[in-house]
Amino acid sequence: MPIAVYVLGLAVFAQGTSEFMLSGLLSGIAADLDVSLSAAGLLTSAFAVGMVVGAPVMALSSRTWPRRRALLLFLAVFVAVHAAGALTPGYGVLLATRFVGALANAGFWAVALSTAVAMVPDRLKGRAAAVVVGGVTVACVVGVPAGAVLGERWGWRSAFWAVAIVSLPAFLAVWRSVPGGGGRGATAGGAASVSAPAPVPGPAPVSVRDELRVLFGPRLRPVLLTMALVQGATFCTFSYLEPLLTRETGLGAGWVPVALALFGAGAFAGVTAAGRYADAHPVAVVATGMAALTVGWSALALTAGSPVLALALVPLLGLxxxxxxxxxxxxVLGLAPEAPTLAGAFSTTAFNLGATVGPWAGGLALDAGFGHRAPVGVSALLMVVALLVAAATAKSRRPRAGERRLSAVNRSARGRRGSPGEHPGTRL
Incomplete structure (x- = not known):
């Protein structure tokens, strides 16, 4: 695996820490800036909206740039807005920096995914994507608790400074290890050499219209919808894990960081396993994982009153x-080689759309008075919908008997004729 892929994972770690660390900093921010807790909570919403909107917009804006230039620009903006956020005395400026930082993060995510899979052969594409996504899981295990500790000891601004400082070595590493390359539409989908002495221009980039035609086509649309539903289920429960454990399971507040670390450790193991097996068996991994998640969220909703069972299920569900x-x-990346710029962007948007809608749906269930287990029940329902979408998609793609016979006849005819200039005995 090229070192540049791990460098991208490091940068995503810093940005993932920023995305999730506010859960432990809201009270300090509200008190320091003299705003309500709900207003401080809007800082998280601003980041989520920026991620959803920013992925396709930023990817399109920079689609003709070399990958390294785009990555460095997004990282530079990310560092700058965190420094500005750490220095500002006003809530409005901080809110703006969260939105702009999310735009930069979304752009980096989209380009990083397409860059990582373009630098490796087909058999390693899933593992490369897993390394990039793994940066988020490491952020959940290490970065978010560390940000909470910094905020407790030195104030919330220290956590913002820490994110900016951690991003600096990632900036230098991207500059030194990621190939310059031509426009991203010219190189995505093929393996690139990290040690190439000079950028080699490729063919003309794929048009935006052609990329959108692929991504809104019947192959990708249900996969993206399924991804949003799965992530919605995940973040629906994850966002309300603290009240679930302390008010329903009966654990003390000191167990919450332990549970979050267990979830993060399971998430890291899951990303690692998916990177190893998703390339060879993508459909089987997705189908098995979705079915197991449906059972798992249902089991947590039913057994949340037991501390032992709840703590046992948390890392399994993270995985x-x-x-x-x-x-x-x-x-998505495997089904959309004809959309080299926007495939990663749409993946990022679907991921964060789920992360936005899931907690909102869980909050509605809580406000309706269904209790602290309600978000877990919503997660299970979202997984049922995801399974129905996947089943309907598989059924619609299944060829009818007449179509299968026609396809067999066509294959047989092609086998008898052979291709022009080809000897029949040379085909595999």
């Missing part, structure tokens, strides 16, 4: 959720 999510990203 299944992020393993399935990674396999779905690999599936």
């Amino acid at each position: 299944l959720a992020f393993g399935t999510g990674t396999a779905l990203i690999t599936r």
Whole structure:
């Protein structure tokens, strides 16, 4: 695996820490800037909206740039807005920096995914995508708790400075290890050499219209919808894990970081496993993971009152959720080689759309008075919908008997004729 792929994972780690760290900083931000807790919570919403909108917009804006230039620009903006956020005395400026930072993060995510899979052969594309996504899981295990500790000891601004500082070595590493390359539409889909002495221009980039035709076509549309539903189920419960454990399971507040670390460790294991097996068996990994997640979220909803069972299920669900999510990203990138710029962007949008809608749906269930297990039940329902979408898609793609016979006749005819200039005995 090229070192540049791991460098991209490092950068995603820093950005993933920024995305999720506010869960432990909201009270300090609200008190320091003299705003309500709900207003401080809008900082998280601003980041999520920026991620959803930013992925396709940023990918399109930079589609003719060399990959390295795009990655460096997005990282530079990300560092700058975190420094500005750490220095600002005003809530409005901080809100703006969260949105702009999310745009940069979304653009980096989209380009990083397509860059990682373009630098490796086909048999390693799933593993390369897993390394990039793994940066988010490491952020959940290490970065988010570390940000909470910094905020507790030195104030919330120290966590923003830490994210900016961690991003600097990632900036230098991207500059030194990622190939310059031509426009991304020219190189995505093929393996690139990290040690190439000079950028080699490729063919003309794929047009935006052609890329959108692929991504909105019957192959990709249901996969992207399924990805959003799976991630919605994941973040629906993850966002309300603290009240579930402390008010329903009966664990003390000190167990919450332990549970989050267990979830993150399971997520890291799931991403690693998906990177190893999703290339060879993509459909089987996704189908098995989705079925297991449906059972797992249902089991947690039923057994959340038991501390032992709840803590046992948390890492297992982290493994299944992020393993399935990674396999779905690999599936999108594998099905859309004709959309080298926007495949990663649409994957990022679907991922973060789920991360936005899931907590919202869980909050509605809580506000309706269904109890602290309600978000877990919503997660199970979202997985049922995801399974129905996948089943309907598989049924619609299944050829009818007449179509199968016609396809067999056509293959037989081609086998008898052979291709022009080809000897019949040379075909595999």
